[in-house]
Amino acid sequence: MPARTAWPQWEPRPLPVRRRHILRAVLLCCLAAVLTVAGLGAGAVWWGTNHYGDQVTRIPDAFPTGPRPPRPSVHDGGTTFLLAGVDRRSTRPTTGSDATARLWRYGAQRTDTLMLVHLSRDRHTAYVMSLPRDSWVPVPGHGSAKINAAFSWGGPPLMIQTVEQLVRTRIDHFAVIDWHGFKALTDAVGGVPITIEHDSYDPVLQHRFTAGTHLMHGEEALLYVRQRHGVPGGELDRIRHQQQFLHSLAARIRDRVGLTRPIGTARILDAITRTVSVDDRMSNGDLRNLVIGLRALDAGRTTFTTAPVVRAQMIRGQYTLILDTRKLRALWHAAEAGR
Secondary structure (H helix, E strand, O other), rough: OOOOOOOOOOOOOOOOOHHHHHHHHHHHHHHHHHHHHHHHHHHHHHHHHHHHHOOEEEEOOOOOOOOOOOOOOOOOOOOEEEEEEEEEOOOOOOOOOOOOOOOOOOOOOOOOEEEEEEEEEOOOOEEEEEOOEEEEOOOOOOEEOOOOHHHHHHHHHHHHHHHHHHHHHOOOOEEEEHHHHHHHHHHHHHEEEEOOOOEEOOOOOEEEEOOOOEEEEHHHHHHHHHOOOOOOOOOHHHHHHHHHHHHHHHHHHHHOOOOHOOOHHHHHHHHHHHHHEEOOOOHHHHHHHHHHOOOOHHHHHHEEOOOOOEEEEEEOOOOEEEEOOOHHHHHHHHHOOOO
């Protein structure tokens, strides 16, 4: 058998001195360019969140005083938000830097939408639980009532206290938007695409919704997330509409925000600061970390659910929903534990 021919061994030859100098200079220039872009990117994020963060309207004394529930013993180290949408009892804006009326006056507004949001520590996962506005729950100091009455009676502190006691969780931050702000934010992103499965007509809103995918702007989008008549699920279908809209809005914002889209980013951030109010414990640093972290959020790892309902029931002449509080707490504590 003939001997196997060995593959020739390749030995690198040293480059001439001049070529080595040129190559080194090119590599140094490339490295400098990368570091410069990274520095500009970090600087842009830093400047942007401070610039716009200073414009975000803070709600003073948003959290209740006195004892509050501890965090669950098993927790992923993430952050829990309470998001609220308030109904139109004021003819003038009440949230964001555009506000010309007070956010809360006794009996003036109720929460039309209420969502708990938990972002995992690495910001890769989000859990959203809607709390139906007709949920019949204990409201501290007021007996039992619909959950949306808590905001009407005591503003953000009583709203937060009610939800914390119901779910037995600790809320880290609170954000609120009114109908004026909702429409303005929707228009600022150029409308939000929504797919409707079936034709329907809401006799209260006097609006017809047709099946298909529609790019909804402010007024129509507001009607869609408020619809509860003319659909088989009533209030629960309305919540499904709200979750669908929030998911699509988040994707719309994500597509328009980035270091390579300075104009779109500025427009979105400006719209958010003009329409949303947050608690006064949320610092510019918190906002910056949230913005940076949300860039890593995978839309496919965002889970939407609704507080489990046992039954509908008329109480004191009011339509209410009775919740399964044990299951609700188990679901939410599992979300906060990353399960």
